[in-house]
Amino acid sequence: MPIRSPLPVLATLTALVLGACGQPADTGGAAATEDPARLQLVASFYPLEYVLGRVAGDRAEVTTLTAAGVDPHDVELTPRTVGTLAGADLVVHATGLQPAVDDAVAAQAPDTSFDVVPAADLLVLGESEEEHGAHADEHEDEHGHGHGAEDPHFWLDPQRYADVADAVADRLAEVDPEGAETYLGNAADLRADLEALDTELAEGLAGCRTRDVVTTHEAFGYLGARYDLDVVGITGISPESEPSPARLAEVADLVADLGIGTIYAEPLLPGGIAETVARETGARVLELDPVEGITEASAGEDYLEVMRANLAALRTGQGCP
Numbered sequence: 001m002p003i004r005s006p007l008p009v010l011a012t013l014t015a016l017v018l019g020a021c022g023q024p025a026d027t028g029g030a031a032a033t034e035d036p037a038r039l040q041l042v043a044s045f046y047p048l049e050y051v052l053g054r055v056a057g058d059r060a061e062v063t064t065l066t067a068a069g070v071d072p073h074d075v076e077l078t079p080r081t082v083g084t085l086a087g088a089d090l091v092v093h094a095t096g097l098q099p100a101v102d103d104a105v106a107a108q109a110p111d112t113s114f115d116v117v118p119a120a121d122l123l124v125l126g127e128s129e130e131e132h133g134a135h136a137d138e139h140e141d142e143h144g145h146g147h148g149a150e151d152p153h154f155w156l157d158p159q160r161y162a163d164v165a166d167a168v169a170d171r172l173a174e175v176d177p178e179g180a181e182t183y184l185g186n187a188a189d190l191r192a193d194l195e196a197l198d199t200e201l202a203e204g205l206a207g208c209r210t211r212d213v214v215t216t217h218e219a220f221g222y223l224g225a226r227y228d229l230d231v232v233g234i235t236g237i238s239p240e241s242e243p244s245p246a247r248l249a250e251v252a253d254l255v256a257d258l259g260i261g262t263i264y265a266e267p268l269l270p271g272g273i274a275e276t277v278a279r280e281t282g283a284r285v286l287e288l289d290p291v292e293g294i295t296e297a298s299a300g301e302d303y304l305e306v307m308r309a310n311l312a313a314l315r316t317g318q319g320c321p
């Protein structure tokens with residue numbers, strides 16, 4: 001008899017207790033009812049949920065480990081949510097973005113998970129596409145990783161996001177060969193949508209008065225790399241790292257020196273950081289959404305709509321013709 005981890009048992013008990021109280025059983029979106037005829041897919045957070053929904057369509061039920069409105073970087077998983085991973089046909093995640101998910105996937109779904117990071121071709125934070133190309137070989141030395149911290153926010157570059165969707169479709173075709181044609185066709189449709197968005201962004205962000213963009217957390221490096229914007233995040237790559245007073249003063253000086261008129265806040269983060277810098281410098285605050293989750297407060301109902309709202313905000317904030 002195979003040795004089983006005690007976790008599924010615990011998860012079942014937790015589910016029964018919570019279910020009996022009539023409470024929402026989980027912070028994650030794990031499905032309560034499973035349709036055995038459909039593939040059970042799990043996405044670690046919204047951008048991968050969107051890809052799975054578009055690519056798998058009606059052939060799958062997609063659940064998400066990061067509830068809407070929760071900052072995906074510091075997501076914590078309940079035992080019940082962790083337990084659902086073992087029963088999924090495929091868990092799609094991006095290593096390095098969510099440590100709790102990486103641990104749970106390694107323990108519960110080592111053979112039924114798909115890491116999109118290789119397909120996303122991550123840049124090291126602060127690296128340009130040109131620098132990336134120049135030392136692409138170097139990336140493979142020693143540990144097979146770059147030397148700096150890799151920026152996980154690949155979905156903010158529509159071209160990288162389309163590459164990820166194609167890779168997810170290929171993997172789904174392996175898991176469910178009968179659906180292969182559907183998956184590849186849907187991924188091609190998604191790619192067409194993303195390429196149209198890419199064209200809109202490139203045209204909409206051409207000729208702007210300023211190319212310096214100050215955001216709250218360091219999420220928009222790929223947008224900057226793709227559309228030639230110099231993006232500075234007030235906090236680090238993970239938004240829970242509170243900026244020090246020294247960092248706030250440093251960014252305020254930069255804003256004043258460069259004559260930046262707009263600071264961008266984020267819907268999932270508590271207000272205050274962008275506002276603090278704006279108050280000190282006389283800049284206005286607009287919203288730029290890293291599309292890490294969709295809520296009532298989002299400026300659109302899906303990735304494409306929110307990205308178009310981001311483009312509109314950038315065109316206003318950066319003074320684009």
Ligand SMILES: [Zn+2]
Pocket residue numbers: 073153217218219237238239290292
């Ligand atoms: Zn982020």
